Amino acid sequence: MTTFIAGGTGFIGRRLVPLLAQRGEDIVCMDINPQTADFAHLGDRVKVVRGDVSQFDDVMAAMTAAKPQRAINLAYWLGSTHTPRVAFRLNILGMDNVFEAARLVGCNRVAYASSLAVNGEQKFYGDRMVTEDDFCHGHVQYAMHKIFNEWQARDYREKHGMEITAIRPANVTGPDKIVGSVDHVFCITEPARGKPVRFPYRDAMRCPIHVDEVAEIFARVIMTEKPQHWVYNTGGQAISLGDLADIVRGYLPDARITFDKETGGQELSGNYLIDNTRLVSEFGVQYRPYHERVLQIINDIRKEERLPQLAVG
Ligand SMILES: NC(=O)c1ccc[n+]([C@@H]2O[C@H](COP(=O)([O-])OP(=O)(O)OC[C@H]3O[C@@H](n4cnc5c(N)ncnc54)[C@H](O)[C@@H]3O)[C@@H](O)[C@H]2O)c1
Structure with missing residues (x-):
């Protein structure tokens, strides 16, 4: 089967691609910076194309050509210092472009990176572990965009029956x-x-959580057809x-x-006290x-x- 990964040549993506290839997946990466990863050793299993996720035509063309059964979006601006429109185009519109293009090409299985940032500061919760069911107190640009992505993904789940899963990585290292x-x-x-x-x-x-663990989590989650939940904390x-x-x-x-x-x-x-019971019990991940x-x-x-x-x- 084929997995389409937007932002697949970045920090997490360049570790995730080989893990999926080892599991027998063909992978099409679409990235605005395609040269930042070298997948030559994976041969024909991996194809890298240049494309801008904020341009619907780019996403649609790449997905139509790839005909994926699974899709992942990792393309994002990290941090909260970006000008509003620039951040909106990649983080909000780009995410929706991936959801919508996946829907139109009949790719029902989608995963994307949310973040621990949705929770904001630990002080909002006191000295206790925070679960996926807690209210999201995030308030800066990056957090608000991730919170909206989660809402939008749930809207697609409800209205189009898509299986879209959010993973909230902690401080990836x-x-x-x-x-x-x-x-x-x-x-x-x-x-x-x-x-x-x-x-x-x-x-x-x-x-902190090592990037190798985060890549393994994305691999396990996307290879699962119907996870039990719509969102998972990685913890760390x-x-x-x-x-x-x-x-x-x-x-x-x-x-x-x-x-x-x-x-x-x-x-x-x-937020640093993060409950990842959900992920650990369902996917059996164990961190070194x-x-x-x-x-x-x-x-x-x-x-x-x-x-x-x-x-x-
Ligand atoms: N790294 C962390 O600590 C961390 C923590 C929590 C969540 N996340 C989330 O994980 C995801 C991946 O993070 P990362 O650390 O790999 O980031 P990264 O910046 O290394 O990777 C993002 C990739 O997206 C690509 N990209 C940027 N703009 C694009 C565009 N317009 N079109 C297509 N591709 C574009 C970049 O070239 C890059 O390869 C992001 O959504 C991020 O918010 C990361």
């Missing part, structure tokens, strides 16, 4: 992440390059930047990670211990820098 939430990434990658790094608050909380590892810095120092004793303030920052933190993922990222950077690999402790 990996060596090549450069947009979105990046402090928890730079806390690892900068010391791994021998560079100093400084953050405002030691107690700022994050919920709730951790302060200070504790993350301590893990990094365990591998790199000379790491120069400093904080402006030793306390505070927790009240400003986004987070400290192993930190070491993996350090070694990815050391490989780039032509430094010797650190052994697993």
Whole structure:
């Protein structure tokens, strides 16, 4: 069968494509930056075409040619600093273009990336885990667009009977992440390059999850014809930047990670206590211990820098 992936050459997509190919899928990626991933080793299984998801004709033409049974949309502006119309065109119109083109070509199975951002700050919930059934308190541009995407997907589900699933990744981490939430990434990658790094608050909380885990989640969810729910939290590892810095120092004793303030920052933190029972029980995902993922990222950077690999402790 064929899976169509919009935004498939990005940070998550370039890991997801090989996982789907290993499962026997043919894949057509449509991306405005098709050159940012190399799938040559996957041969004919993967086709990459250039297209703009905010242009309905591009999506329709690519989907009509691909004739997919499944579709995924990962194309998005991360962050909330984009001008309103620019953000709207990719995040809102682009998402609807994928839903509508999928509908018109008879592709009933769709998945897309929402985000933990729909929940806003942890302070809205107090000191407890947040589930998919909780009210969404997100309020910035990125969060509001994700909240609207979720509403729109449910409208398609109700009115057109489509099987559209939202996945809400937490703070995705990996060596090549450069947009979105990046402090928890730079806390690892900068010391791994021998560079100093400084953050405002030691107690700022994050919920990182390695990008390999997120790619595996998308693969399992899209390959399931009828998941039990319309939305899934990925969850991740709730951790302060200070504790993350301590893990990094365990591998790199000379790491120069400093904080402006030793306390505070927790009240400003986004949702970090995230319940992923739904995903774990239905899809059987198990995450590798987070400290192993930190070491993996350090070694990815050391490989780039032509430094010797650190052994697993
Ligand atoms: N990375 C994270 O921490 C994180 C966390 C939560 C949710 N998400 C969501 O996951 C999805 C994928 O994120 P990512 O980290 O892979 O982002 P990314 O920016 O690396 O990938 C997005 C891809 O979309 C492509 N794209 C951008 N504009 C396009 C357009 N007009 N037409 C076609 N393609 C276009 C980009 O070229 C890129 O390849 C996004 O929806 C993002 O909001 C990411």
